[in-house]
Amino acid sequence: MKALSSPVRLKIVDELSRGDRCMCELQPMFPMNKSTLSRHVAALKNVGIVSERREGVRGYLKLQTPCILNVFDCTMGVIRAEAKRQAKLARG
């Protein structure tokens, strides 16, 4: 769960849910040093959420756990419910 607790890593997972990517493809999408991005990816690899397959000089990342996407659904549900609750509170 800790590995999914950062917006950056969530965005990486989201991106990988649309297909495999190499670091070099991810780098333009993230406005940060490549070392930082590398560490975020490493965090996801460490816990087994993504895997890597080398193709020559590049390493392609693959989302290893499709059920993560259900987690996103649940999260969105929580966010929507909370937004509704806040709106109700604001109305009084």
Add this chain to the structure above:
Amino acid sequence: MKALSSPVRLKIVDELSRGDRCMCELQPMFPMNKSTLSRHVAALKNVGIVSERREGVRGYLKLQTPCILNVFDCTMGVIRAEAKRQAKLARG
């Protein structure tokens, strides 16, 4: 997700999945200062994962999002897969 990134909060959610609890019931289960526990619970309330219903002097906590339990299932799957992978690595 951040709210679920702490072992303590995961344990709280797990406990609430078995029924509503008040802080005073949770306190004996957690070897920490009550203020710390209170803050963990507050974090879960803030994001709408748990709700509170007051009964006199006590506040009963309720798990607001059953889909969180699916998240646990997914997580366990990842953990099992990772354990298997590690075992395979160890065998060589």
Add this chain to the structure above:
DNA sequence: GCATGGTTGCGCAACAATGCACTATAGTGA
């Protein structure tokens, strides 16, 4: 050797967790 793709060591700043002391509120009973 050299370019490309990716990782690691290090130090700093920001953030999160914790315990202690204190406060706030609801209920209880003289």
Add this chain to the structure above:
DNA sequence: TCACTATAGTGCATTGTTGCGCAACCATGC
């Protein structure tokens, strides 16, 4: 009404953890 207790939340200081960039490094292929 006024203490008194039980339950829960806050302010603050300390400590531990995380995210980050920089620079150096490792690995692959030409």
